[in-house]
Amino acid sequence: MVSLSNINDLKDILSRLSAEKPAGLGNYDNETKYQIRGTDLARRLKLEIDSNEANARVLITGQIGVGKSSELRNFYRQRIIENSRAGYLIYCDLEKEEHPERCGATGVLLSIFRDCWGATRKKRNHLQNSPSHYQEKLIKLREEILLRLIEWLKGSLIEDDNKVMFKFGGMDFPIFLNDKDKALSLLLGKAAQHEAVSTPSERFGLVPDSLINLLNKLLNWFKDIHNGKSPLLIIDHVDKIRDEHSAKEVLIEIIPHWQSIAASVIMTAPYEYTLGDLRYSVESYWGKPIMIYPLDIPEIDCNNIPVIYNEIVNSCRLNTLITQDSLRILAHYCGGIPRSFVQFLIEASKEAHLAGHKRIEESDAQAIIFNAERAYQDYGPAEMDLLYQIAENKIGLNAAATLLRSPIGLLVLKSKEGEQPLRVHPLAQKVLERYRYAKSQEKMIV
Amino acid sequence: MSTAEQLANSILLDNAGVHILLWDDQDDLVRALVLVIAVVGKERILPLLLSSETESSLVLRKLFDIKITEEISLTEDEEILQPKRDKLLLLFIQQATSQTIGPMLNGWRRDLSQEPGSLIIVRKADFINFQRYAPDLASFYGPKIYDSSSLLYMWGETTAKNVKPYLPNRMFDFINELPGEAPSENELKEWIKLHTPIHEEF
Numbered sequence: 194m195v196s197l198s199n200i201n202d203l204k205d206i207l208s209r210l211s212a213e214k215p216a217g218l219g220n221y222d223n224e225t226k227y228q229i230r231g232t233d234l235a236r237r238l239k240l241e242i243d244s245n246e247a248n249a250r251v252l253i254t255g256q257i258g259v260g261k262s263s264e265l266r267n268f269y270r271q272r273i274i275e276n277s278r279a280g281y282l283i284y285c286d287l288e289k290e291e292h293p294e295r296c297g298a299t300g301v302l303l304s305i306f307r308d309c310w311g312a313t314r315k316k317r318n319h320l321q322n323s324p325s326h327y328q329e330k331l332i333k334l335r336e337e338i339l340l341r342l343i344e345w346l347k348g349s350l351i352e353d354d355n356k357v358m359f360k361f362g363g364m365d366f367p368i369f370l371n372d373k374d375k376a377l378s379l380l381l382g383k384a385a386q387h388e389a390v391s392t393p394s395e396r397f398g399l400v401p402d403s404l405i406n407l408l409n410k411l412l413n414w415f416k417d418i419h420n421g422k423s424p425l426l427i428i429d430h431v432d433k434i435r436d437e438h439s440a441k442e443v444l445i446e447i448i449p450h451w452q453s454i455a456a457s458v459i460m461t462a463p464y465e466y467t468l469g470d471l472r473y474s475v476e477s478y479w480g481k482p483i484m485i486y487p488l489d490i491p492e493i494d495c496n497n498i499p500v501i502y503n504e505i506v507n508s509c510r511l512n513t514l515i516t517q518d519s520l521r522i523l524a525h526y527c528g529g530i531p532r533s534f535v536q537f538l539i540e541a542s543k544e545a546h547l548a549g550h551k552r553i554e555e556s557d558a559q560a561i562i563f564n565a566e567r568a569y570q571d572y573g574p575a576e577m578d579l580l581y582q583i584a585e586n587k588i589g590l591n592a593a594a595t596l597l598r599s600p601i602g603l604l605v606l607k608s609k610e611g612e613q614p615l616r617v618h619p620l621a622q623k624v625l626e627r628y629r630y631a632k633s634q635e636k637m638i639v
Numbered sequence: 640m641s642t643a644e645q646l647a648n649s650i651l652l653d654n655a656g657v658h659i660l661l662w663d664d665q666d667d668l669v670r671a672l673v674l675v676i677a678v679v680g681k682e683r684i685l686p687l688l689l690s691s692e693t694e695s696s697l698v699l700r701k702l703f704d705i706k707i708t709e710e711i712s713l714t715e716d717e718e719i720l721q722p723k724r725d726k727l728l729l730l731f732i733q734q735a736t737s738q739t740i741g742p743m744l745n746g747w748r749r750d751l752s753q754e755p756g757s758l759i760i761v762r763k764a765d766f767i768n769f770q771r772y773a774p775d776l777a778s779f780y781g782p783k784i785y786d787s788s789s790l791l792y793m794w795g796e797t798t799a800k801n802v803k804p805y806l807p808n809r810m811f812d813f814i815n816e817l818p819g820e821a822p823s824e825n826e827l828k829e830w831i832k833l834h835t836p837i838h839e840e841f
Contacts, residue, residue, distance in 0.1 A: 203652070213656065213752050213779055223655075257778040292746030362700075390700060390746075433775055435745060536781035543652055547645050564641070565782035567661075571767035598774035 258532030487529025647678030741772025
């Protein structure tokens with residue numbers, strides 16, 4: 194019989210969960226299986242793309258851990274299955290080989306270029322029996338891109354032009370040109386990474402128009418081999434740009450570049466920069482971002498637990514190893530944030546194992562919630578006051594950027610009857626109650 | 640209430656991910672670390688002190704900038720051919736540096752969480768700032784927050800065999816850079832003596 198006190202059973206369950214990677218088909222180790230959330234996201238995206246040939250520009254946003262990447266990846270998979278005659282899909286991941294914290298516009302555009310070029314390699318394997326001019330065109334394009342990049346990144350050709358030496362962050366970086374496909378992949382990858390991680394003074398400056406033209410030629414190559422349909426770029430992890438200047442540059446300042454790109458674009462955006470002062474500038478070009486909301490939150494004293502929580506538990510085979518009370522506690526305190534729920538399941542399973550329990554008991558679940566509440570105990574007076582004001586008045590989201598990010602103090606829930614409900618995160622509730630009490634005591638003294 | 644041994648076992652079980660260890664008093668911090676080392680093994684730990692943005696950025700870039708897909712096959716550059724990280728990163732965050740170090744670590748969160756994971760050591764008073772400047776990292780560690788002042792100090796027989804009344808040299812140097820005073824070897828010896836190991840049933 195399966196038991197959490199058995200280390201092998203525990204390891205088997207943990208191998209079916211990951212709070213850090215997007216949910217997938219569940220075919221790999223450490224991957225949570227994707228569960229359908231019953232939103233209209235896929236339909237809305239499909240409508241945008243199908244009604245705007247090469248011109249759809251969509252931003253996807255939502256709080257940290259709410260499932261943006263999981264939803265986008267699911268959309269990507271579904272689109273491939275359902276719509277083979279649509280434009281080619283290219284998944285660009287800003288986090289693939291760099292960290293996007295301060296990544297500016299050039300880093301984003303180079304990452305797109307890198308992943309588009311990467312996609313040609315996959316595509317060429319399927320083109321063996323197609324007319325040779327597709328291949329020839331691509332080789333010609335590759336030469337043009339390489340030359341332009343060497344020039345822009347100030348590379349020096351050496352050893353009879355078989356090697357190019359670049360300087361990235363003050364370090365020599367040689368690239369051999371004996372295999373030009375790989376050389377271009379490496380150069381685009383390294384340049385994108387350099388732009389993301391280096392200080393602004395070390396960067397190469399904005400991508401020149403000539404490179405955007407070459408990117409468009411590449412996108413048009415995909416269009417030619419795909420029934421004349423423009424490709425669709427899905428650009429993930431742009432929402433991880435936390436530096437305000439960089440976010441502004443990517444979302445607003447390079448709008449002319451976005452306008453000229455010959456593909457439809459679906460891109461994630463940092464939630465806090467689609468609010469407040471930047472909202473109108475962002476929405477005037479991108480339109481209103483599509484928001485991904487937290488899951489329904491079961492109340493702690495209510496028997497109904499939304500189905501999706503049970504489905505996640507079933508998918509990792511924890512269903513016989515967790516009591517309903519424990520499940521309700523974990524589902525309630527995750528605040529509808531799927532990443533938190535998966536984290537709670539992982540930690541509660543370990544807690545049960547270390548306590549010698551066969552299944553997750555209420556005490557194991559409570560221990561995890563106690564640890565998680567630790568993150569809220571250090572909220573400063575300014576944040577507490579803000580949380581208090583918003584909890585009382587239900588407005589003022591603009592000023593609450595820090596409360597919307599982890600540790601999430603404030604949840605923005607799906608609108609009902611035209612109102613945008615705000616809710617204090619269940620984990621922040623206790624600390625807010627203490628603050629309310631202290632405030633009421635203060636008033637009494639006055 | 641967790642024990643320091645549980646923190647270490649949790650790190651070993653996960654073999655990935657980011658854990659946070661909060662501290663206020665060096666006595667508690669050193670005791671927690673002595674037990675983490677006893678469970679994980681000092682040869683499987685890489686300690687680093689992050690105290691300035693520039694220096695830390697260089698260290699982490701060297702550690703993580705290794706993954707351009709084509710790099711290994713093309714550059715023939717020994718520097719780049721670094722092996723996969725095989726040590727648990729123990730990152731000491733210097734006091735009052737969260738504003739500069741936080742955003743940097745936020746960007747590196749995926750690398751930090753990769754096998755075999757990281758343990759980030761932050762002073763309690765800095766924790767709110769640390770979270771504010773590293774929100775995505777905060778969403779990665781979630782409930783994996785341990786407070787050295789409220790950990791229970793009891794351990795099993797296996798840990799008792801490996802526990803030493805001192806920290807490895809490099810880690811000791813880092814502790815000395817942090818505010819406060821570390822307990823002496825004699826104090827730690829006495830403390831270890833006072834704790835009879837718990838009989839391990841499984």
